[in-house]
Amino acid sequence: MSSTTSQTDGQQRKEDAARWVALTDERTLLPDEQEQLDNWLQADTRNLGAFVRAKSIYHALDYRSSQHMTAAPVPTPSQPLSRRHFLTAACAAGVATLVTPKAITEYFSLRHRGRQAPQRYQWHGNQIIVDARSGAYFSSTQHHDAILIADGRIGLQIQRRLLHVTVGTMWFGSKKADFDISVKGSEVMVSLYSGTLNWKSHDKSSKFTSPNIILFSQGSKNTPVLVNKKILPDDDAFTRKAWRNGQIIMNNYTLTEAVNEFNRYSDVQCLIVSPNLGQRRLSGSFSLLKVQDFVQAASILLRCKTRQEKNKIFFYS
Structure with missing residues (x-):
């Protein structure tokens, strides 16, 4: 019975996501509609994942022939990310507001659904490596960049511009750091190779220094819990970063x-x-x-x- 219920909920979630994606692409949402979308996205992390998947499929169908969609596989030279490369102005403002409340000047999504090599990009002087079967939304303001990670693994080398990263109900921020974030179900693992990371949830905050491996669990109620933190040896760091290449x-x-x-x-x-x-x-x-x-x-x-x-x-x- 529980399996049937889970399948039914999953199908309903997909249908709801597809409806919101189509609506946001068709026109600007009315205030009450925007509020409904925000509430739906924040109600369950699985809703966000379904929305990201639906959005990426929608735009992949629209822009499959675009030469700008091609990403150079590692280890070819990094390529710049820009708004025109990935999405039109119809990208969901509801997701962007979850990342940052300030005026957004740029936003796009990346989702590598296929089985492919990790893809490496340059974005405002920072380097981003997106692993296979991973998805995230990106947005910018005049003051900082922001990434909302839905699933998979993403490597970040922050060197020039403040970056905020949101995973479920957790927030990470840094001006200079090198780290990977891996999201698998309720488990979130951060491999911090260098620099520092500020971490926040709705009722907690902390600052992590490198080198460390930090493991979080979002829990049944999406409440983040710090499960474990341990020192990351140099040899282990080298091994863990190999996927980037x-x-x-x-x-x-x-x-x-x-x-x-x-x-x-x-x-x-x-x-x-x-x-x-x-x-x-x-x-x-x-x-x-x-x-x-x-x-x-x-x-x-x-x-x-x-x-x-x-x-x-x-x-x-």
Whole structure:
């Protein structure tokens, strides 16, 4: 019964999101409509995720032929982000106001739904790396930039301009820092490599210094909780940042951990048939886009067998 209810709620959420996206694209919302949208977005983080997905699909259909939509994969030279590259003036003001209440001068969205290499951009002197299957909204005022992250993983190198980052009911701010934010369900992980981050929620605030890994949970009521904070060693930081350049550095990874990472980037999906193989460990460095190289090496290192059928590769004893 609960599964059926969950599916029904999810479908209703998608329909509501599609309706709001179509309405905001058609015209400027009336004050009461804007208030309804704001309340709906803030009522549940899943509403925001559905809205971002609907918005990105809507604009992908509208602008698929635009040459400005193309993003250079890492490690090609960074390219600038600008309003005209991604969205028209119909981008949802409701989401932007959640990021910052001041007058917005620029806004756009990025969503990399496909399995692809991380994409690297320059935005007002700061560098942004967007991982596969990630989504976020970006907005600017005269004084600072802001990002609202819906899901996935985004790397940020803040060097020139104040940046605010919103994740659910949490807010991060910095003038100079290098960090990754990973959002997976209610779990939010921040890998702070250098600089400092200010953190706020509706009733708490703190300041984090580098290098640290900070883990938050949004909880059942979207109330952020600091779960854990630990020092990030230099070697671990180097390994964690490898994804930005389309690499994976495995240091005693389980096969399950490695497979989950590769499956983000390839249409060919790896599956572990023999349960005992999942916890076997291996180390090495690979391109995230060359799954066949990984499969061949893993079969040798773990002394297991592999078999490919169409777009699936099976690992078995």
